[in-house]
Amino acid sequence: MTLSCFTSREQRFAEEGEMAESRCSSRVRLMAFLALLFALFSTGDSVAQVPLLMWSSDGLPALASTAAGHITSKEQLAAYLSSAFKSGPHTVLLFLQDKLSKDDFTVFGGVFGNKQDGAFGNLEAALHSSSSVMFPALEWLDSSAIPALLQEKLGVSPLLVDADTLPHLSINTSASNLLIINLPYCTSFGKSCKEVLHDNDGIIGKVLSVMKDKNVLYTAIYTGLKPSRVISEASLSVHPAGRSLLQAVVPEVKPPIMFNVSGNPCVMLWAQNLNISLTGETAWIDLAAQVPSLTGSTCNSSNSLLVLTYSSGYILSNTLLLISSFAMSQRFYPVSARNWFTLDSVQLQANGQTSSFTGSRNIYAPAEYSFHCQSVTSFRDILLVANKTNPSPLWRLNFIDFQIQGFGLANGTNFSYASDCAGFFTPGIWMGLLTGLLFLWIFVYGLHMIMQLNTMDRFDDPKGPSISVPQSE
Structure with missing residues (x-):
């Protein structure tokens, strides 16, 4: 009995070993097949x-x-x-x-x-x-x-x-x-x-x-x-093999528009979209998608002018030549004891006509900072105010993720610290603060009422003599 028991146990171990070896070889073949597929599909990147x-x-x-x-x-x-x-x-x-x-x-x-x-x-x-x-x-x-x-x-x-x-x-x-x-x-x-x-x-x-x-x-x-349809497929060969968590592909960021003087950066502008449209037209034209000419741009220690000339590519209302200019200035303010720069005006020229917008009261930042705003428009939450004294046709502007700096560019191709247009106390924050203060007042008032409650020093016992209150005549 003992010998037959040992024999059956050895056979069982041998069979289990063969099964494990078979599973291992199948797994190796599967991994080799997947590696071949990865190599085939990672031969190149798709482009626009x-x-x-x-x-x-x-x-x-x-x-x-x-x-x-x-x-x-x-x-x-x-x-x-x-x-x-x-x-x-x-x-x-x-x-x-x-x-x-x-x-x-x-x-x-x-x-x-x-x-x-x-x-x-x-x-x-x-x-x-x-x-x-x-x-x-x-x-x-x-x-x-x-x-x-x-x-x-x-x-x-x-x-x-x-x-x-x-x-x-x-x-x-x-x-x-x-x-x-x-x-x-x-x-x-x-x-x-x-x-x-x-x-x-x-x-x-x-x-x-x-x-x-x-x-x-x-x-x-x-x-x-x-392209009307851009399907970007990142190559599998550029990503590490194996498991990874929260893996993301960083999108390509276009460079900012930079005006240099004697090789030194003087004015920088970047925007995700520079949308313009004539009043009454439904189509928006994005000027940020093409490279403009910077002819006519100037800058010094107190004033900067960035001129963007678009001569082809985007055509709006039979316009082949479109010029947009951003005029900035800086001066010293004794109250804050520092220099501040403002975007004084934005002008558009097309077909011999000019439309101007004023932004000095709304777009400002310390001179050594850059100005950033998620949305700069001339028709909703207005930061650029149209000059009504100009008889030229009114253009609509909508700049998305807009950032500009006209002074104090000392970091090469990088913007300085950004002064954002969004205030700290947003409407949501104000609503939360007021609601919290209301609930706090109700809590304090209730606590005060509870603390003012006093207990009686004597109680009427129904089984004992009643409490008599002597009356004086």
């Missing part, structure tokens, strides 16, 4: 992309074939444009939509889709009836990259036109021309995105018909100022 469609009535050079999923760089596009515009004058039509992605074609039907009821009928007809090339994935850098690149290749300044004014425009075919047609994107109230894109396609067809009637050879480009 915009499609670019190009067709010409005069012929285009052939485009070299690329592998599937290839992202065209700005340098590759510049090289192709150089070969396309290498000789003779050219008339280029740039259909510049506010936003555009390849998904717009696949979802709403068009060049990259197979839908029969798509929103790009005129565009498809133009591509099929003329020499055309397509860049489905063009690396997107900033909103002014394509207009600036075309301006450089053609050597002419862009001209903003629309489908209604183009028939009355005289086009000189002996010289190069760059005509920009601005198109909206899914921002019109009461219209679906497909309807907006269909209307844009109608504008494209109308412009091409006008060019055909004028018998003008042209090269047309259809692209977007920025």
